[in-house]
Amino acid sequence: MQNQFKSADGLVEVNLSKQGDSWLYEGQSCQILADGRLQVTTSDGSVHLARAAKVGDVWWVHLSGHTFKLERIEPGANASEEQGGLTAPMPGKVLEVMVEVGQQVSAGATLMILEAMKMEHKIVASEDGIITAINFNAGDQVEQGVTLLDLENDDE
Amino acid sequence: MANKLSKVLVANRGEIACRILRACNEAGIASVAIYASNDAKSLFVELADEAVQLSGDTIAQTYLDQQQILRIAAATGSDAIHPGFGFLSERADFAQAVGDAGIQWVGPSPAAITKMGDKMTARITMRNAGVPVIPGEEIEEIEEQAALIAIESASHRVGYPLLLKASSGGGGKGMRAVHDPSELISSAQGARREAIAAFGDGRVYIERLLTGSKHVEIQVLADRHGRTIHLGERECSVQRRHQKVFEEAPCATMTDQIRDAMGSAAVAAAQAVDYEGAGTVEFLLAPNGEFFFLEMNTRIQVEHPVTELVTGVDLVREQLRIAAGEPMSCGELMIRGHSIEVRLYAEDATNNFLPAIGKLAVFSPPEGPGVRLDSGVREGDEVTPNYDPMLAKLIVWAPSRPEALQRMRRALDEFVVLGTTTNIRFLRELCDQPEVINGTTDTTTIDRLWPNGWSSNVSQSIQSAALLVASCAEANGLQRRTSSNSNQVTSEGPVSPFTTLKRRFP
Numbered sequence: 001m002q003n004q005f006k007s008a009d010g011l012v013e014v015n016l017s018k019q020g021d022s023w024l025y026e027g028q029s030c031q032i033l034a035d036g037r038l039q040v041t042t043s044d045g046s047v048h049l050a051r052a053a054k055v056g057d058v059w060w061v062h063l064s065g066h067t068f069k070l071e072r073i074e075p076g077a078n079a080s081e082e083q084g085g086l087t088a089p090m091p092g093k094v095l096e097v098m099v100e101v102g103q104q105v106s107a108g109a110t111l112m113i114l115e116a117m118k119m120e121h122k123i124v125a126s127e128d129g130i131i132t133a134i135n136f137n138a139g140d141q142v143e144q145g146v147t148l149l150d151l152e153n154d155d156e
Numbered sequence: 157m158a159n160k161l162s163k164v165l166v167a168n169r170g171e172i173a174c175r176i177l178r179a180c181n182e183a184g185i186a187s188v189a190i191y192a193s194n195d196a197k198s199l200f201v202e203l204a205d206e207a208v209q210l211s212g213d214t215i216a217q218t219y220l221d222q223q224q225i226l227r228i229a230a231a232t233g234s235d236a237i238h239p240g241f242g243f244l245s246e247r248a249d250f251a252q253a254v255g256d257a258g259i260q261w262v263g264p265s266p267a268a269i270t271k272m273g274d275k276m277t278a279r280i281t282m283r284n285a286g287v288p289v290i291p292g293e294e295i296e297e298i299e300e301q302a303a304l305i306a307i308e309s310a311s312h313r314v315g316y317p318l319l320l321k322a323s324s325g326g327g328g329k330g331m332r333a334v335h336d337p338s339e340l341i342s343s344a345q346g347a348r349r350e351a352i353a354a355f356g357d358g359r360v361y362i363e364r365l366l367t368g369s370k371h372v373e374i375q376v377l378a379d380r381h382g383r384t385i386h387l388g389e390r391e392c393s394v395q396r397r398h399q400k401v402f403e404e405a406p407c408a409t410m411t412d413q414i415r416d417a418m419g420s421a422a423v424a425a426a427q428a429v430d431y432e433g434a435g436t437v438e439f440l441l442a443p444n445g446e447f448f449f450l451e452m453n454t455r456i457q458v459e460h461p462v463t464e465l466v467t468g469v470d471l472v473r474e475q476l477r478i479a480a481g482e483p484m485s486c487g488e489l490m491i492r493g494h495s496i497e498v499r500l501y502a503e504d505a506t507n508n509f510l511p512a513i514g515k516l517a518v519f520s521p522p523e524g525p526g527v528r529l530d531s532g533v534r535e536g537d538e539v540t541p542n543y544d545p546m547l548a549k550l551i552v553w554a555p556s557r558p559e560a561l562q563r564m565r566r567a568l569d570e571f572v573v574l575g576t577t578t579n580i581r582f583l584r585e586l587c588d589q590p591e592v593i594n595g596t597t598d599t600t601t602i603d604r605l606w607p608n609g610w611s612s613n614v615s616q617s618i619q620s621a622a623l624l625v626a627s628c629a630e631a632n633g634l635q636r637r638t639s640s641n642s643n644q645v646t647s648e649g650p651v652s653p654f655t656t657l658k659r660r661f662p
Contacts, residue, residue, distance in 0.1 A: 001627070003627040007623075008506070012623060014623050014626075016624070016627050016631060026620050028620065030621075030624050030625060030628045032628065032634070036634060038629065038634075040621045040624060042617045048621065051520075051574065052625055053517040053518050053575060054517075054634070055515055055574075055575045059625075059630065060518070060574035061574075061625045061626050062573075063618060063621060064618050064621075065568070066612065066622070067572075067573070067577075067578070068619070068626070069577065089507070089510050090511060095349070115353065116541055120346065120350055
């Protein structure tokens with residue numbers, strides 16, 4: 001059985017196999033307990049009890065004191081590719097736009113200031129490039145996930 | 157002149173409303189909660205004897221609407237209002253209006269709030285009372301251009317690095333550290349803008365930024381029977397974005413001598429404004445033992461539980477007692493063992509502590525000896541961007557500091573929250589830092605430890621095990637099982653179903 005997940009580190013393909021009650025992957029095995037927890041034996045032989053819950057397409061996994069957020073990519077769906085768009089991390093209000101269309105910016109430069117939860121947040125350039133679009137003005141309310149600005153890589 | 161309280165209206169929400177409502181319940185006092193429509197299903201609404209919905213959508217139209225709250229107090233026959241922290245807790249005009257309406261304010265007089273609430277006035281009051289203040293200058297100009305000119309001019313006398321602080325500020329809002337003159341004007345504009353948005357007052361003053369200092373604060377209590385006492389200190393040095401995340405009592409490097417001196421200064425500060433009720437006097441403690449007045453918070457504080465656990469004093473209960481005109485019930489100060497609190501925030505510690513939202517699909521706090529949870533949420537709740545992202549406070553007590561730290565690590569390992577990003581792992585790894593272990597933290601600890609931002613320390617094997625768990629859960633349709641069984645699972649019995657076992661085989 002094959003699953004594809006998007007984690008903080010990018011896309012990962014997981015090929016599961018099954019042996020009796022156990023599911024296997026990269027030398028580790030996993031069993032489902034009657035109460036819905038999952039018992040994992042890692043490759044070094046340590047045993048952990050994990051908890052998993054799905055919200056939307058995302059599997060949240062708590063394991064060994066760590067919490068993971070793994071977005072499952074439905075088979076056949078286009079894996080969403082990294083685009084140059086800079087999106088709003090939270091619903092909020094645009095306070096200030098620091099750049100203009102056509103402007104050359106370097107990675108880390110502040111492009112926009114957003115206010116959310118009564119605090120100011122900087123939207124910074126993820127890489128060197130040129131601003132190709134600015135989709136909001138100061139004072140605009142924005143929803144979470146909307147593309148605030150487009151940044152095109154220099155090299156293209 | 158005792159005027160026993162019969163019904164208390166709690167003018168707050170979330171975790172602190174729960175804390176106060178529970179105290180009322182324990183004291184046999186009837187309670188009233190007020191809530192905005194988006195809080196209708198929140199935990200604190202359930203804990204009150206009566207709950208009244210506020211009309212209006214914004215915070216200004218709901219939790220900050222003084223007239224509406226006073227109308228509800230009158231309609232419900234409440235004879236006292238407890239403001240909690242934040243919101244209207246440090247608004248002298250509200251305290252005045254409450255008193256004028258013949259309702260008891262659980263807190264100090266409007267005059268004391270005014271003197272301490274305006275940070276610039278407080279600096280002057282404290283200086284006059286002989287309490288040491290941080291070198292700096294007040295900026296009285298209100299108009300933006302004039303203020304910027306005055307700030308620029310004062311910056312040369314105060315010196316860098318410096319701190320811009322909103323005169324009406326609190327909670328890190330309207331505060332900016334400036335390390336270089338080139339950043340001064342934009343930082344001052346940002347601080348003013350944030351201060352105007354949060355407090356409706358853009359006045360900002362300048363203090364020398366004292367790096368390497370500890371943030372240490374003294375809890376005070378004062379009643380109408382002539383007693384003003386201090387309950388020892390809390391250390392709250394570990395902060396991110398000027399907001400505290402890790403607090404403890406006592407301070408690891410405190411000596412009896414400094415505690416006595418700081419405690420006396422705090423009592424003098426309280427007496428200088430004829431203080432009544434619970435309050436906190438904050439100081440910066442320099443490595444050489446010198447300390448400076450920062451500000452006084454004229455309300456109950458977020459981190460009050462660590463003082464409660466080491467002194468055995470129920471601070472909220474004492475607030476109610478003092479407001480009823482009774483003498484406080486606590487005796488001589490006794491500090492026993494060690495207590496640590498961490499603030500559980502819905503935020504992404506890997507992304508500059510940006511607030512996070514989502515559904516608390518699983519919210520399973522730790523249990524066992526010495527563990528206290530002051531929570532404003534429960535499993536199934538939705539974390540929204542409408543309010544502060546602090547979800548709960550996890551507090552531990554143990555006989556010694558090393559044991560308290562061990563207990564906190566254990567408790568954080570047991571704490572499972574799924575569906576919303578939280579800072580649990582950040583807090584857990586914080587407990588392993590040598591500075592935290594040695595008690596040598598200062599207000600720059602987080603910035604120094606993770607200058608380029610924090611990221612979790614997780615092994616490849618655990619990462620791939622997580623992928624296995626997610627795949628396995630997906631393959632077995634566990635999402636359907638967890639949702640339909642959620643009630644049954646959480647009420648299974650004394651063993652928490654979500655605890656993580658760490659067993660190792662040879």
